[in-house]
Amino acid sequence: MRRFDSTSVDFQSELTALLAFETSQDPQxxxxxxxxxxxxxxxxxxxxxxxxxxxxxxxxxxxxxxELSQAELKAAFERLPSDQAAALQxxxxxxxxxxEKQKMTSWSYQDEDGTLLGQQVTALDRVxxxxxxxxxxxPSSVLMNAIPAHVAGVQEIIMVVPTPRGERNDMVLGxxxxxxxxxxxxxxxAQAVGALAFGTQTIPxxxxxxxxGNAYVAAAKRAVFGIVGIDMVAGPSEIxxxxxxxxxxxxVAMDLFSQAEHDEIAQSILLCTDAAYLAxxxxxxxxxxPSQPRKDIISASLANRGALILVKDLTEACEISNYIAxxxxxxxxxxxxxxxxxxxxxxxxxxxxxxxxxxxxYCAGPNHVLPTARSARxxxxxxxxxxxxxxxxxxxxxxxxxxLGKIASVLAHGEGLTAHANAAELRLxx
Amino acid sequence: MRRFDSTSVDFQSELTALLAFETSQDPQxxxxxxxxxxxxxxxxxxxxxxxxxxxxxxxxxxxxxxELSQAELKAAFERLPSDQAAALQxxxxxxxxxxEKQKMTSWSYQDEDGTLLGQQVTALDRVxxxxxxxxxxxPSSVLMNAIPAHVAGVQEIIMVVPTPRGERNDMVLGxxxxxxxxxxxxxxxAQAVGALAFGTQTIPxxxxxxxxGNAYVAAAKRAVFGIVGIDMVAGPSEIxxxxxxxxxxxxVAMDLFSQAEHDEIAQSILLCTDAAYLAxxxxxxxxxxPSQPRKDIISASLANRGALILVKDLTEACEISNYIAxxxxxxxxxxxxxxxxxxxxxxxxxxxxxxxxxxxxYCAGPNHVLPTARSARxxxxxxxxxxxxxxxxxxxxxxxxxxLGKIASVLAHGEGLTAHANAAELRLxx
Numbered sequence: 001m002r003r004f005d006s007t008s009v010d011f012q013s014e015l016t017a018l019l020a021f022e023t024s025q026d027p028q029x030x031x032x033x034x035x036x037x038x039x040x041x042x043x044x045x046x047x048x049x050x051x052x053x054x055x056x057x058x059x060x061x062x063x064x065x066x067e068l069s070q071a072e073l074k075a076a077f078e079r080l081p082s083d084q085a086a087a088l089q090x091x092x093x094x095x096x097x098x099x100e101k102q103k104m105t106s107w108s109y110q111d112e113d114g115t116l117l118g119q120q121v122t123a124l125d126r127v128x129x130x131x132x133x134x135x136x137x138x139p140s141s142v143l144m145n146a147i148p149a150h151v152a153g154v155q156e157i158i159m160v161v162p163t164p165r166g167e168r169n170d171m172v173l174g175x176x177x178x179x180x181x182x183x184x185x186x187x188x189x190a191q192a193v194g195a196l197a198f199g200t201q202t203i204p205x206x207x208x209x210x211x212x213g214n215a216y217v218a219a220a221k222r223a224v225f226g227i228v229g230i231d232m233v234a235g236p237s238e239i240x241x242x243x244x245x246x247x248x249x250x251x252v253a254m255d256l257f258s259q260a261e262h263d264e265i266a267q268s269i270l271l272c273t274d275a276a277y278l279a280x281x282x283x284x285x286x287x288x289x290p291s292q293p294r295k296d297i298i299s300a301s302l303a304n305r306g307a308l309i310l311v312k313d314l315t316e317a318c319e320i321s322n323y324i325a326x327x328x329x330x331x332x333x334x335x336x337x338x339x340x341x342x343x344x345x346x347x348x349x350x351x352x353x354x355x356x357x358x359x360x361x362y363c364a365g366p367n368h369v370l371p372t373a374r375s376a377r378x379x380x381x382x383x384x385x386x387x388x389x390x391x392x393x394x395x396x397x398x399x400x401x402x403x404l405g406k407i408a409s410v411l412a413h414g415e416g417l418t419a420h421a422n423a424a425e426l427r428l429x430x
Numbered sequence: 431m432r433r434f435d436s437t438s439v440d441f442q443s444e445l446t447a448l449l450a451f452e453t454s455q456d457p458q459x460x461x462x463x464x465x466x467x468x469x470x471x472x473x474x475x476x477x478x479x480x481x482x483x484x485x486x487x488x489x490x491x492x493x494x495x496x497e498l499s500q501a502e503l504k505a506a507f508e509r510l511p512s513d514q515a516a517a518l519q520x521x522x523x524x525x526x527x528x529x530e531k532q533k534m535t536s537w538s539y540q541d542e543d544g545t546l547l548g549q550q551v552t553a554l555d556r557v558x559x560x561x562x563x564x565x566x567x568x569p570s571s572v573l574m575n576a577i578p579a580h581v582a583g584v585q586e587i588i589m590v591v592p593t594p595r596g597e598r599n600d601m602v603l604g605x606x607x608x609x610x611x612x613x614x615x616x617x618x619x620a621q622a623v624g625a626l627a628f629g630t631q632t633i634p635x636x637x638x639x640x641x642x643g644n645a646y647v648a649a650a651k652r653a654v655f656g657i658v659g660i661d662m663v664a665g666p667s668e669i670x671x672x673x674x675x676x677x678x679x680x681x682v683a684m685d686l687f688s689q690a691e692h693d694e695i696a697q698s699i700l701l702c703t704d705a706a707y708l709a710x711x712x713x714x715x716x717x718x719x720p721s722q723p724r725k726d727i728i729s730a731s732l733a734n735r736g737a738l739i740l741v742k743d744l745t746e747a748c749e750i751s752n753y754i755a756x757x758x759x760x761x762x763x764x765x766x767x768x769x770x771x772x773x774x775x776x777x778x779x780x781x782x783x784x785x786x787x788x789x790x791x792y793c794a795g796p797n798h799v800l801p802t803a804r805s806a807r808x809x810x811x812x813x814x815x816x817x818x819x820x821x822x823x824x825x826x827x828x829x830x831x832x833x834l835g836k837i838a839s840v841l842a843h844g845e846g847l848t849a850h851a852n853a854a855e856l857r858l859x860x
Contacts, residue, residue, distance in 0.1 A: 086840075087837045087840035090837050117794065140845065225663075229809060258847070258850040293848045343821065345555075348821060355825055358847075359824070362838040362850075389808060392777070394796055405786075407793040418722060
């Protein structure tokens with residue numbers, strides 16, 4: 001694992017190189033995705049069935065073979081071991097409770113002329129949730145995507161989840177049951193994104209598509225952006241830990257692992273003011289790694305993209321963190337409240353030594369869909385607000401039309417838009 | 431202008447055809463834009479200067495030739511006729527006052543175990559605002575983009591505005607002065623978007639780019655989405671008027687014009703319960719059109735994409751409106767409050783006969799950057815919230831770690847993520 005020192009003259013360039021990650025879009029993927037989307041748009045169900053059979057090794061004859069009934073979701077939940085069923089329900093209840101506090105409401109006010117101004121907040125009608133299938137199955141992602149939509153008041157939540165060779169995951173389907181998914185289809189890839197974006201004979205067009213997927217899914221979401229809304233195009237997961245040396249080193253080592261185990265290109269970085277503590281964490285890593293089932297992935301991730309960085313003080317640590325704008329930030333320090341005001345950009349901030357990132361991933365309440373790859377500079381965790389939207393409301397009084405009409409007239413003429421000016425002028429009293 | 435009747439058997443297909451608009455991205459534009467972006471990323475200022483001289487017919491030697499000082503913005507404002515200066519200031523004050531009500535604030539709460547949960551709201555550090563130059567110059571757009579960023583607390587607002595053949599527009603520069611733009615560059619096109627997205631030796635990298643532009647600008651914004659945030663990719667402007675026949679027909683005709691005059695592919699649609707009133711508006715259109723300076727554009731727009739639609743009742747009008755999800759919706763009826771709860775999707779809602787859309791475009795207060803092409807189904811007017819973002823906050827107490835750790839452990843093992851489970855388990859008391 002690399003070791004850096006913030007006082008090194010090369011530090012900024014080392015840091016830039018460490019963060020560099022080419023999210024290069026493969027033009028061949030874009031071309032292939034464009035063809036699939038066009039075909040799904042043109043042929044609907046028939047295209048979806050063909051691609052699903054081709055890519056997922058299934059043998060569906062009709063869309064009915066690719067839809068899961070509510071009874072099937074319920075049955076999957078009921079087949080779960082009781083500890084898993086209880087954990088899903090407990091996590092769902094906490095996630096729901098947190099997200100209810102995000103709900104936006106309409107507002108308005110009257111100005112001095114009696115003109116009413118405000119915004120009316122409404123839910124999206126129908127959303128699609130993409131859930132990856134295959135090697136990585138994440139029931140927690142079902143909760144984190146569906147519950148905010150449900151809390152927002154979305155009437156119809158459509159889940160798509162590919163089931164390669166027909167393999168269904170009871171925890172994923174059970175999570176869909178717990179989260180209140182309306183309809184579920186066992187389809188994936190660009191064909192599923194196309195079906196949700198354009199609608200088919202069987203699958204209704206949605207207004208927004210959220211949820212993670214592979215390169216084809218990401219390219220398809222980018223391509224349909226505008227026809228429907230999308231959430232962020234997710235990059236590899238990242239954690240940044242700021243430590244003052246008070247947290248047991250094993251805990252911090254395991255927190256770094258829990259990001260690294262996602263993916264060989266995941267990124268785990270530790271910033272600390274104490275060189276001896278960095279050495280201690282490194283020793284913990286060496287000690288704990290061999291017993292990890294995913295040790296090969298963890299080890300590759302830490303070697304490729306991990307770093308232990310010695311910093312001058314905690315203020316410098318916060319500055320470096322703001323540059324990185326990490327998806328997950330742990331303030332594993334004695335007094336995290338003192339650092340919080342210095343943090344400007346982070347997806348989620350885990351404060352104090354008891355707040356392992358994994359608690360937030362599953363059940364603390366906040367969403368685990370977070371901005372990656374420095375995009376916390378400009379974007380937010382997935383939330384209820386992503387499933388609501390605003391309409392401006394303007395109700396100009398007759399008195400207001402006199403005052404506003406004169407201003408609008410001057411500006412519209414200044415822009416050469418005479419009809420705009422005339423429309424305002426017609427409302428002026430003679 | 432086409433006439434439709436909602437009781438016609440073909441009505442839904444006629445409506446679909448009316449709304450159909452191929453926002454087909456020209457692949458050649460994408461290829462050209464990709465090359466410009468790569469060049470700006472690689473060569474920075476030098477590339478920006480070359481493209482600007484090439485496309486805008488200028489002869490800049492250095493970036494200094496392409497930057498406008500605060501003194502130049504102020505001088506432009508001071509050169510304006512007094513009515514224009516006053517109108518800009520009055521509009522800016524109203525827009526600022528409305529947008530201040532949109533500002534989000536941080537929130538948090540403690541659960542029963544003393545665990546703190548919430549979201550910290552912060553402003554983006556630096557944003558770029560694209561302002562079109564050339565044939566259409568819109569100072570009002572400068573206000574509508576820069577003021578929300580300013581209210582959000584963005585520290586640095588960088589405006590780019592191309593000045594073909596060196597032609598500068600005092601109203602645009604004056605609006606930048608009034609709105610509090612920090613720096614301004616006379617560059618445009620994909621090269622300006624690239625400079626803002628990647629940063630150059632002179633232009634700092636921004637966190638988000640907003641503002642309208644031509645096909646090259648739109649393609650460039652789509653391409654850099656993820657590296658920086660972007661606002662919507664805007665389509666042609668639209669208005670839908672729902673009328674009950676109580677508004678003077680000339681007023682409604684002029685409101686339809688004020689959308690149609692933007693562009694030959696802009697869309698103006700009137701829904702009314704009264705066939706005689708539709709005929710009256712049509713007569714007003716014929717009467718008022720000849721004196722409009724932009725009559726050729728208006729006439730083409732109304733012929734190509736306009737429609738007068740007879741509906742059964744106002745409830746049906748609202749249903750049709752929800753399907754269209756118009757950018758601008760006028761409820762030009764005696765009792766607009768009765769209809770408001772039935773409106774689910776619209777960018778901005780103009781209520782009552784005194785609320786011409788043009789008042790909202792310039793000075794009522796709400797933003798005129800609105801979702802087009804049915805995207806009001808899932809998106810909102812530009813606002814302060816687009817220049818703020820949230821970080822989740824989680825501070826788990828020792829007691830909370832015991833309860834949450836068990837739930838997280840079960841779910842993490844269920845997903846095969848052992849390090850996640852172990853990180854939670856390490857915080858459990860023996």
